Amino acid sequence: MQLESMYQEIILDHYRHPHHKGLREPFASQVHHVNPTCGDEVTMRVDLKGDVISDISYESQGCSISQASASVMADLLIGKSVEQAREVQETFLRLMQSKLDGPEFAEEHEEVLEDAVAFAGVAKYPGRVKCALLSWMAWKDATAQALDDTESGVKA
Amino acid sequence: MVVNPQFLDTDAIRKDFPILQRTVHGDKPLVYLDNAATSQSPQQVIDTIVEYYSLHNANVHRGIHVLAEEATALYEGARDKVAAFINAGAREEVVFTKNSSEALNLVANVLGWAEAPYGIRPGDEIVISEMEHHSNIVPWQLTAERIGAKLRWFGITDEGRLDLSNLNELINERTKVVSLVHVSNILGTVNPVETIVKRAHEVGALVVLDASQSAPHLPLDVQALGADFVAFTGHKMLGPTGVGVLWGRRDLLEELPPFLGGGEMIQTVTMEKSTYAGLPHKYEAGTPPIAEVIALGTAVDYLNGIGMDKVAGHEHAITEYALGRLQEVEGLRIIGPATNEDRGAAISFVLGDIHPHDVGQVLDEHGIAVRVGHHCARPVCVRFGIPATTRASFYLYSTPAEVDALVEGLDQVKQFFGV
Numbered sequence: 001m002q003l004e005s006m007y008q009e010i011i012l013d014h015y016r017h018p019h020h021k022g023l024r025e026p027f028a029s030q031v032h033h034v035n036p037t038c039g040d041e042v043t044m045r046v047d048l049k050g051d052v053i054s055d056i057s058y059e060s061q062g063c064s065i066s067q068a069s070a071s072v073m074a075d076l077l078i079g080k081s082v083e084q085a086r087e088v089q090e091t092f093l094r095l096m097q098s099k100l101d102g103p104e105f106a107e108e109h110e111e112v113l114e115d116a117v118a119f120a121g122v123a124k125y126p127g128r129v130k131c132a133l134l135s136w137m138a139w140k141d142a143t144a145q146a147l148d149d150t151e152s153g154v155k156a
Numbered sequence: 157m158v159v160n161p162q163f164l165d166t167d168a169i170r171k172d173f174p175i176l177q178r179t180v181h182g183d184k185p186l187v188y189l190d191n192a193a194t195s196q197s198p199q200q201v202i203d204t205i206v207e208y209y210s211l212h213n214a215n216v217h218r219g220i221h222v223l224a225e226e227a228t229a230l231y232e233g234a235r236d237k238v239a240a241f242i243n244a245g246a247r248e249e250v251v252f253t254k255n256s257s258e259a260l261n262l263v264a265n266v267l268g269w270a271e272a273p274y275g276i277r278p279g280d281e282i283v284i285s286e287m288e289h290h291s292n293i294v295p296w297q298l299t300a301e302r303i304g305a306k307l308r309w310f311g312i313t314d315e316g317r318l319d320l321s322n323l324n325e326l327i328n329e330r331t332k333v334v335s336l337v338h339v340s341n342i343l344g345t346v347n348p349v350e351t352i353v354k355r356a357h358e359v360g361a362l363v364v365l366d367a368s369q370s371a372p373h374l375p376l377d378v379q380a381l382g383a384d385f386v387a388f389t390g391h392k393m394l395g396p397t398g399v400g401v402l403w404g405r406r407d408l409l410e411e412l413p414p415f416l417g418g419g420e421m422i423q424t425v426t427m428e429k430s431t432y433a434g435l436p437h438k439y440e441a442g443t444p445p446i447a448e449v450i451a452l453g454t455a456v457d458y459l460n461g462i463g464m465d466k467v468a469g470h471e472h473a474i475t476e477y478a479l480g481r482l483q484e485v486e487g488l489r490i491i492g493p494a495t496n497e498d499r500g501a502a503i504s505f506v507l508g509d510i511h512p513h514d515v516g517q518v519l520d521e522h523g524i525a526v527r528v529g530h531h532c533a534r535p536v537c538v539r540f541g542i543p544a545t546t547r548a549s550f551y552l553y554s555t556p557a558e559v560d561a562l563v564e565g566l567d568q569v570k571q572f573f574g575v
């Protein structure tokens with residue numbers, strides 16, 4: 001069945017038992033993103049120590065794909081430098097834009113994507129790509145804000 | 157409303173709808189249960205569009221050649237059909253728009269611009285309800301904000317009915333306009349128009365009815381309803397996209413200012429000032445969706461051929477069956493009236509903790525098309541404390557077997573997500 005290509009076991013696992021969920025202190029920035037077409041929502045906090053992402057915490061509501069995506073992302077990005085994390089985020093974005101070539105793209109970039117390769121099958125469902133990207137976009141936004149704040153803090 | 161619940165001969169009807177013959181995801185027959193979002197078109201409607209462009213295409217009201225005259229006659233003929241379909245007092249009361257949304261925006265804007273006695277002024281009140289489609293919320297918010305008028309609304313009861321407990325307080329001497337959905341696209345509720353119209357007119361307020369989900373499904377008599385404006389949309393009643401209807405009382409439409417300016421809506425134009433065309437052209441600026449209007453006329457013919465009382469009866473029967481079957485599904489909760497009184501053929505539900513997006517995805521895999529999300533009625537989801545619903549909505553070609561397929565599909569959903 002086609003469905004299993006989207007709903008990989010790893011996605012269903014993260015959906016049922018999400019990692020790093022719940023809002024935590026301390027945090028450098030917080031954002032709230034919604035997917036207006038389906039009403040999925042995420043509140044996301046990012047904390048930085050120097051240029052390392054020391055924590056990502058979130059509260060979210062949505063489908064299995066959006067929930068699992070937040071969980072996998074937090075797993076992958078916590079502990080990485082901002083630069084490394086950006087590479088993962090950009091690669092994940094490209095994976096989601098790869099349409100039918102998702103599986104090949106994922107295989108090629110497995111080293112960067114790690115567990116996020118599980119989302120390769122989502123790329124061919126245009127209606128679900130936004131679900132998978134919701135938390136990644138929120139993270140990108142929150143991290144940019146956190147960096148802005150530290151920069152202006154340094155200058156001040 | 158008295159309806160006689162009786163199934164139509166769907167075998168015969170379905171033969172008219174080419175799209176219902178197709179399969180999806182390989183060999184799965186299409187089970188189309190998303191009629192509240194858009195309906196499918198019979199071959200007759202499709203042929204009308206082909207024939208129009210093959211034989212009669214021209215701009216309307218603007219030429220003296222054969223094609224222009226044919227196109228104009230077909231276009232105005234469709235207006236007669238629509239006027240008769242809703243029992244309008246006069247054909248001039250039927251204005252073609254792009255869709256329901258544009259019809260509602262038209263009313264919300266011109267009431268904002270109008271002089272006394274109809275114009276909305278600072279401090280006036282506009283009443284809507286919590287179960288409106290966004291198309292009947294946002295235009296009024298825009299008008300209220302611009303003018304400094306106050307937007308108020310009816311709540312919803314736990315059963316998914318309009319909460320009328322504060323009717324007389326909510327609609328009062330300050331109320332300028334009440335704009336209400338006739339049949340809710342998310343809850344399926346049929347609202348008590350008579351009660352609302354009576355109270356609104358008592359205090360001198362105008363009534364706008366969003367009939368997007370009623371015009372396609374029940375006999376609609378705008379004179380009997382007593383509302384001042386009625387809006388609906390072609391693509392939900394077997395017609396094409398791109399065309400909607402605003403019916404308005406003639407004296408009001410004559411008095412109110414125009415909405416969009418342009419060709420066709422004028423009498424004379426000077427560089428300083430223009431005078432406006434008579435009804436209905438005053439509200440139809442620019443080249444209209446000609447083929448779509450004519451095809452909507454064919455859709456109306458098709459519905460009349462079956463009989464709107466029979467369409468309503470069929471949908472009542474299928475809704476009865478679906479409500480029963482769905483309530484047998486463990487963990488399923490209906491959002492909206494769980495009984496069939498004053499109820500349309502759209503049924504929203506949640507299935508345990510499984511997100512509607514996931515429900516819809518698995519159903520799609522089985523060829524079953526439903527809508528998931530907040531159905532452009534987000535306040536309803538907030539009211540019921542849910543992020544979204546899954547909605548199955550039926551029409552004259554829907555069958556009990558399709559309801560069975562849905563119920564089986566829901567079992568598959570539960571299996572897939574291990575609940």
Ligand SMILES: Cc1ncc(COP(=O)(O)O)c(C=O)c1O
Nearest residue numbers: 255256257289291341366368389
């Ligand atoms: C109750 C109701 N009102 C308004 C609309 C808007 O219709 P349209 O998108 O054709 O303008 C819809 C359809 O989605 C509806 O169901």
